[in-house]
Amino acid sequence: MPLLGWPLVLTLSVVTLVTMVVTLVAWPRVRGGRPLRVAQRVGLLLVTQVATVLLVAAGLNNYGYFFGSWSDLVGQTSSGAPDPATISRALGVKPDSSGTDHGRTGVAPSQTQSAVAHATQSQWSTPAQWSTKGRVQAVTIAGAHSGMSEEALVYLPPQYFQPAYRHTRFPGVEVLTGYPGMTTALVERMHYPSILLSEMAHHRAKPMVLVMMRPTIAPPRDTECTDVPAGPLALTYFAEDVPRAVASDLRVNATGWGAMGDSTGGYCATKLAMTHSSVFTSAVSLSGYYHTLRDGTTGDLWGGSPQVRHLNDLEWLLQHQPAPPVSVYASIGTNELGHNGIVDTRRFASLVRPPMSVQVVTVAGGGHNFRDWSRVVPAGLDFLARRLA
Incomplete structure (x- = not known):
């Protein structure tokens, strides 16, 4: 069961x-x-x-959606060993009869079947609906530099399948859950594809490719999207490997990406933009925090090095290094009163200086939950759409 x-x-x-x-x-x-x-x-x-x-x-x-399977619950990953192939093996997409380019690399059916063994959202829309609704496809993205591999759900907007856009490269957005998180929650509970589709229909957002993932790529450990000394290279995976793999096999820009996430995913999204501004230009943080954490789920992520800890502390970076040319949208609920809550968000915002910018939105009566995050998702996607190429 x-x-x-x-x-x-x-x-x-x-x-x-x-x-x-x-x-x-x-x-x-x-x-x-x-x-x-x-x-x-x-x-x-x-x-x-x-x-x-x-x-x-x-x-x-x-x-x-804290744990998606019994193997997740006991700390085992279901994605198996990293596949050295790029994302195209998982997508297995080829030009259809209309000539629309779904992806640039075709693969043998046996490879495709193996790579999409964990697909759970391929029925979000039928092929006949792709040009009007878009497509959600389960994939596995292997990291060439980090050596890590993780499952993702990729949302391709309807324009991706329309002949008028057949030569268009779309902006990419990494969407991250909290810890430990379930990627399916981004579709079923947060409704990212449906909300983006609605925002595009109302001309508040432009077509974007959403790469939806969880930050827990070394379960059960919470890596906080950190390159752990002698450990998982989580930051390299999300900041470098994912954009390169997606851009190499889909019509997605290699740079000019956005990042968005809730809780730990919000911290990771802001971290991606601040530490890799050559790839990420903007971030949306839903109830995220902006300093390093250490608890029973993380362990020592810095190998005992204060310098490594500082370089992963977003508030320390703003105080001691030049501000990156990125934009951040930070939402926080007024009922989030803990160490990672509204006080932390306001402290982070007070440290931001040009060329970096921040827009803080407080959710009246809001807390640390799906319902209140979902209220901000439309505005967050609109924020990214205005800032991505």
Whole structure:
């Protein structure tokens, strides 16, 4: 049974209800001496509590998309060893009968079948709808420089399939979840493709290719999009490998990218723009933070080096290095009062100076959740569309 979805929640609901009924019926009927009766009743309570906790955990996971599979839950990656091939193997796209160029490299069917084994969103639209709705395709992007590989969902806008745009190269945007995150949440819960489609229809946004990913490329560790000394080269993967791989096989610009994300994804998006401004010109941070973190999920990401830690601290960079020529859109809820909340966002904004710019948007009554992030996604996409080539 899948970890995500209502079947597991409903099954655990039934199990919880049954354990409660059994506890109520069996409670007055236990037999034996006093120690044995106490032990039996404690056992009944424990079984009921465990079932209840599992039900709540499954419900929260179903809402938050924290873990997408049992292998994710136990810290195993499902993407397998990195494939040295570029993204074209995963897409496996070829010119159709209309002559529209879906991608520049064709592959053998066996390679395509293997590469898209984890495709879950290919039915977002049918081929007949691609020129009006666009396409969401599951792919695996292998990093030539980082040696890392991760699954992604790529949204190609409808213009990508229209003959009038057959020679157009589109701007690219990396969209990142929080930690640990599920990429499917960006489509099913945050509705990025649908919102971009709506914004384009209302002429508030221009066509962009969305490369939707999670920042957890070395599960269960939270790398914070950092090149960890003697560890995962997460920053190299997201900042260099992903744009190059996508640009080499799709009609997407190699530079002039945007980045967008929530929570940890917001920190990563801003970090990509600030540390690799030659590739990323703008970023949108939804409830992101702007300083380095160290906790049980990250461990030591800097190899004990204060310098490496500083170079991954966005506020330190603004205080000690020249500001990069990038634009940042930072949203934060007024109810986010913790160390990574509204105070941190305002502190970051106060440090920004030309040629960098920042636009801070506060969400009245907003918190750290999908509902409030979704309210800002349209404006965030519009912000990127105005700034990308």
